[in-house]
Amino acid sequence: MRNISPVWKGLLLLVIAGAIGYGIGLGLDALISGALNTSGPVGAAFAILFAVTAFFFGIYGYRGITRGLVYQVVGTLLGALLITGIRALMGLDNIFGVYLFSEPAWVVGALVGVVSFLFGVGVVHDWVQWSRGIDTPEHHADEPGWEKYFGVSLDHKVIGIQYTITALVLIAIGGTFAMIFRTELAASQLQFLTTELRLFNQTGPQIYNTLMSLHGIIMIISILLGISGIMNYAVPFLVGAQDMAFPRLNAFAYWVSVPASVLMLLSLVLGGFDTGWTGYPPLSARAPVGMQMFFLGVFTAGWSSILGSLNVIATVVRLRAKGMSAMRLPILVWASVATSIIALTATQLIGLSFQLVMFQRLFGMPFFDAARGGNPVLFQHLFWFYSHPAVYVFVLPGLGVISELLPVFVRKPLFGYRWVAMSSLGIALVGFTVWAHHMFTSGMNEYLRVPFMYSTLLVAVPTGVKFFSWVATMWGGKIETPTPMLFVLGAIIVFLMGGLTGPPNAAIALDLHLHDTYWVVGHFHDTIFGGFVFPFFAAIYYWFPKATGRRMNEFWGKVHFWMMTPSFFVLTLGMMLIGLRGMRRRIVDYDPALGFDFAQLIMTIGGYLIALSVLIFIINLFHSIKHGEKAEGNLWNSRSPEWQVPSPMPVHNYDVPFEVVGEPYDYGLKDSKYVEFSPNGQKHIEFTTEPEVQPHRH
Amino acid sequence: MRRHFIIVGILVIVMSVLIYIGLDSAGLMPVVASAQAVDVDWMWNLEVIAMSFLFALIVAPLTYSLIVFRRRKGDTTDAEHMEGNTRLEIAWTIVPLFIVMAYAYLGAINLAATQRVDPQAMVVRVTGLQWDWTFEYPSVNGVTVVSKELHLPVGQQVLFRMTSNDVIHSFWVPEFRLKQDVVPGRITELRITPTLEGSYKVRCAELCGTSHAFMENPVIISSQEEFDAWFDVALDEAVTASQTPEGRGQALVSANGCAACHSINGAPGIGPTWFGLIGRTEELTDGSTVVVDEAYVHESISAPQAKIVAGFENQLMPTYSFTEEQIADIIAYITTLR
Ligand code: HEM
Numbered sequence A: 001m002r003n004i005s006p007v008w009k010g011l012l013l014l015v016i017a018g019a020i021g022y023g024i025g026l027g028l029d030a031l032i033s034g035a036l037n038t039s040g041p042v043g044a045a046f047a048i049l050f051a052v053t054a055f056f057f058g059i060y061g062y063r064g065i066t067r068g069l070v071y072q073v074v075g076t077l078l079g080a081l082l083i084t085g086i087r088a089l090m091g092l093d094n095i096f097g098v099y100l101f102s103e104p105a106w107v108v109g110a111l112v113g114v115v116s117f118l119f120g121v122g123v124v125h126d127w128v129q130w131s132r133g134i135d136t137p138e139h140h141a142d143e144p145g146w147e148k149y150f151g152v153s154l155d156h157k158v159i160g161i162q163y164t165i166t167a168l169v170l171i172a173i174g175g176t177f178a179m180i181f182r183t184e185l186a187a188s189q190l191q192f193l194t195t196e197l198r199l200f201n202q203t204g205p206q207i208y209n210t211l212m213s214l215h216g217i218i219m220i221i222s223i224l225l226g227i228s229g230i231m232n233y234a235v236p237f238l239v240g241a242q243d244m245a246f247p248r249l250n251a252f253a254y255w256v257s258v259p260a261s262v263l264m265l266l267s268l269v270l271g272g273f274d275t276g277w278t279g280y281p282p283l284s285a286r287a288p289v290g291m292q293m294f295f296l297g298v299f300t301a302g303w304s305s306i307l308g309s310l311n312v313i314a315t316v317v318r319l320r321a322k323g324m325s326a327m328r329l330p331i332l333v334w335a336s337v338a339t340s341i342i343a344l345t346a347t348q349l350i351g352l353s354f355q356l357v358m359f360q361r362l363f364g365m366p367f368f369d370a371a372r373g374g375n376p377v378l379f380q381h382l383f384w385f386y387s388h389p390a391v392y393v394f395v396l397p398g399l400g401v402i403s404e405l406l407p408v409f410v411r412k413p414l415f416g417y418r419w420v421a422m423s424s425l426g427i428a429l430v431g432f433t434v435w436a437h438h439m440f441t442s443g444m445n446e447y448l449r450v451p452f453m454y455s456t457l458l459v460a461v462p463t464g465v466k467f468f469s470w471v472a473t474m475w476g477g478k479i480e481t482p483t484p485m486l487f488v489l490g491a492i493i494v495f496l497m498g499g500l501t502g503p504p505n506a507a508i509a510l511d512l513h514l515h516d517t518y519w520v521v522g523h524f525h526d527t528i529f530g531g532f533v534f535p536f537f538a539a540i541y542y543w544f545p546k547a548t549g550r551r552m553n554e555f556w557g558k559v560h561f562w563m564m565t566p567s568f569f570v571l572t573l574g575m576m577l578i579g580l581r582g583m584r585r586r587i588v589d590y591d592p593a594l595g596f597d598f599a600q601l602i603m604t605i606g607g608y609l610i611a612l613s614v615l616i617f618i619i620n621l622f623h624s625i626k627h628g629e630k631a632e633g634n635l636w637n638s639r640s641p642e643w644q645v646p647s648p649m650p651v652h653n654y655d656v657p658f659e660v661v662g663e664p665y666d667y668g669l670k671d672s673k674y675v676e677f678s679p680n681g682q683k684h685i686e687f688t689t690e691p692e693v694q695p696h697r698h
Numbered sequence B: 001m002r003r004h005f006i007i008v009g010i011l012v013i014v015m016s017v018l019i020y021i022g023l024d025s026a027g028l029m030p031v032v033a034s035a036q037a038v039d040v041d042w043m044w045n046l047e048v049i050a051m052s053f054l055f056a057l058i059v060a061p062l063t064y065s066l067i068v069f070r071r072r073k074g075d076t077t078d079a080e081h082m083e084g085n086t087r088l089e090i091a092w093t094i095v096p097l098f099i100v101m102a103y104a105y106l107g108a109i110n111l112a113a114t115q116r117v118d119p120q121a122m123v124v125r126v127t128g129l130q131w132d133w134t135f136e137y138p139s140v141n142g143v144t145v146v147s148k149e150l151h152l153p154v155g156q157q158v159l160f161r162m163t164s165n166d167v168i169h170s171f172w173v174p175e176f177r178l179k180q181d182v183v184p185g186r187i188t189e190l191r192i193t194p195t196l197e198g199s200y201k202v203r204c205a206e207l208c209g210t211s212h213a214f215m216e217n218p219v220i221i222s223s224q225e226e227f228d229a230w231f232d233v234a235l236d237e238a239v240t241a242s243q244t245p246e247g248r249g250q251a252l253v254s255a256n257g258c259a260a261c262h263s264i265n266g267a268p269g270i271g272p273t274w275f276g277l278i279g280r281t282e283e284l285t286d287g288s289t290v291v292v293d294e295a296y297v298h299e300s301i302s303a304p305q306a307k308i309v310a311g312f313e314n315q316l317m318p319t320y321s322f323t324e325e326q327i328a329d330i331i332a333y334i335t336t337l338r
């Protein structure tokens, strides 16, 4: 066993434990229902829980994430058993059901599981010690090499990479789901998701609904984690801090996202849910238990998002280097602040709206039940009050990456720095006033729709400022196009497509045609790819050398770009085309008479090519960690402080602190410097002690 | 530099015109089959103009820069230093502001045009249910025609007054353009004036569960005469049916969409089949059994949650507000199914 690589060991254990879990689940199910349901939910739920845990055990042993997962599994079962016991004592019937436990038992179990995970992984250890009056040092030495990524680390660079890798894993899972249903959609009629199929208690069309819904929400969570990855990794060193303002809270925010992801996977097997990521009642009040796992998963991921954004804001406010005034902040930092303001203040609303549906299901409180005085449209207002601003949470950091990298590869200052910085704030603020543009058909007050049309179109103005500034930055430059720059350019054009297809949706009468069609699906895939996916790849290609001291392979990077970009255009232009012509959103099958078969086939092929290109990227990423060309210096010839020190960076970023002495993007200005390293550069922190801003304790 | 600006200016114009012509001639929208569709397409055309121009305005200079301002081999110097231009920034903030506000204004006018009210409009009551549509026409002498196909005469405005029995659905005929959600507990309205004879489909546009994709019913637009002929036949059938209890029961069943869950031929469904229901022995969730009689069926309709047949504990039947006579009619109808 000694000389097998940990990954193979993990995979081996995954298979074995999965089989054991499946067996146990099947047995329990048979015991209770008296029938052997081989494709049922219980066996699958146990298989998933056991397999994931065993995988990490194989890789990393019983510590860190593995211990967290073991605690989560045990906590979930104990919580569920507790409620089951109480229900039995109360003399309720149906204490067991098709999902083994009843719905309340699963909900409480899932909550207990999440909290147990946090204890198991060790991220609350310091706080527990403090509550007992024991002081703990902040400086834990991380393990060398890859192992530190599987346990609790307080280093923002480690946490940033943990976020990034988790985001990539979720993108892979969500992408796989998409490829499954894209394959089904390649031709009209049901091919393999048929009505006879039975999987996890779901028929083919139900599986489609679950996969489609999970694709949406898993991708959204991966975006939230992806931007946290970028912000956590880059913001502290961009502002010259040693770490985030609250390193323990930072680790906590990351680690809650792991049990959240497990809940999402559980929702697939616990009957799934058929509402899409929007979870509108009354449908969501009727869906299977999977719905509750989805709600709890979003709830937990939202928790991560709120705490993470709090930390970003505190860091930027309190830990900037000497001389880093507001108008000398790197533009990505501005974007991160704007994003964090939204995430900090709006996320509560999606949590609230989902919580109300949870309570409607659990306690019969009829918030959205029209038959008992509730109002289903109210849910949509609460939901979109977060979820529209959220779309800007997704894209503002990515737009920040575009503005941050563009000057480096154009060798010219960012055109109109102040305007670009302020446009992020402008978008964030106006974004709070437009939510009802998702509800033009909903039956809301007819006349109130008009002000929302005005406010929505207003968002186009600050968005336009960014585009004009990017074009003006490129104009007259000396443009280089290594892989990160290719992705920046792709991002600009794709985001442009997304931005231009937005205003038609804002024109109310026209939206009454466009709403809930593939046109909208095309619109938001463009905005999200342009505003997040392309910039995310750009950021990874760009900062990879900073993290590893090696660069990713250029040739395969270009293959990735040139394979993904055209395929993506084919996919989304196809979506918009068929949407205009009558393709509804979220359908497992379409009327052959509409004549969409050929377009759908081409789109599916495009989808596969995107998946292949991302696979190439992932292989390139992991291969380059060990075998990439060495790049320890200022590879991109950037003015930014992190590139003035060798890669990879030391634990507390800068051995000698820096002072800001110029503008961030003054490329082409002779003898100008952005930062100067000097021992009195750091405004706030002495090196050997903890940051001044730290949680109060007694 | 001046030369560059002129070339790019020309490129922007040429590119916008080409894109516009391309998009316009591609025929992106479905056929126009309603008066409202004309208005919607007018707005769409305005948007296509804006999209073509703005796309060219950004992409042409961007591509031009990529080619003309690319770094030459061996050059390691930076580009000319240029930080910004406040006047330009103000211009490209203010001008778009006016443009988008103009678009919003036009959008409001356009919305008003699609909502024009014809006081003579025929009222059709629409019910959405998992997963079917029913259409109720204005009553004649107390008898109502209820149909699963939407028949409409050309050239006359129709006011749909819509509601849902269960979850949210959305009424959409792409050829008519406008769509409207159908929401339980409230009545939403939509006005359409069909202008083109033909057959179309109303397609549910709001995700409503398992068979959402298949929630499509025929829409037939015909001349007034053909419509009247269809209506007379349908009315006759309704009159005949209304004279027997089981006929009235059947009409109620189809108006309320019971068949979406209960089959009448023994096929499995979301609820128990009605075939051979009276006299059948059912096992309940609490383990007891009942022999179905009229009293049991009455209770199942008026208080659906009182007794639940084993195997259906995860499905929730909605509560209806039927009168005693109506329930008796429905029972009469169910009794005929054997
Ligand atoms: C000027 C820019 C934009 C305008 C005017 C605009 C307008 C709209 C409107 C009116 C809708 C609702 C359409 C419908 O459901 O009928 C919509 C949907 C959507 N937009 Fe945008 N949008 C813009 C940019 C963006 C950006 C930057 C994002 C960022 C990711 C975005 C993401 C989305 C998403 C995710 C949806 C669909 C949500 C869902 O129903 O699941 N949009 N947009």
Ligand SMILES: [Cu+2]
Residues within 6 Å of the ligand: A387, A388, A391, A434, A435, A437, A438
């Ligand atoms: Cu929105």
Ligand SMILES: [Cu+2]
Residues within 6 Å of the ligand: B168, B169, B170, B204, B205, B206, B207, B208, B209, B212, B213, B215
């Ligand atoms: Cu539907």
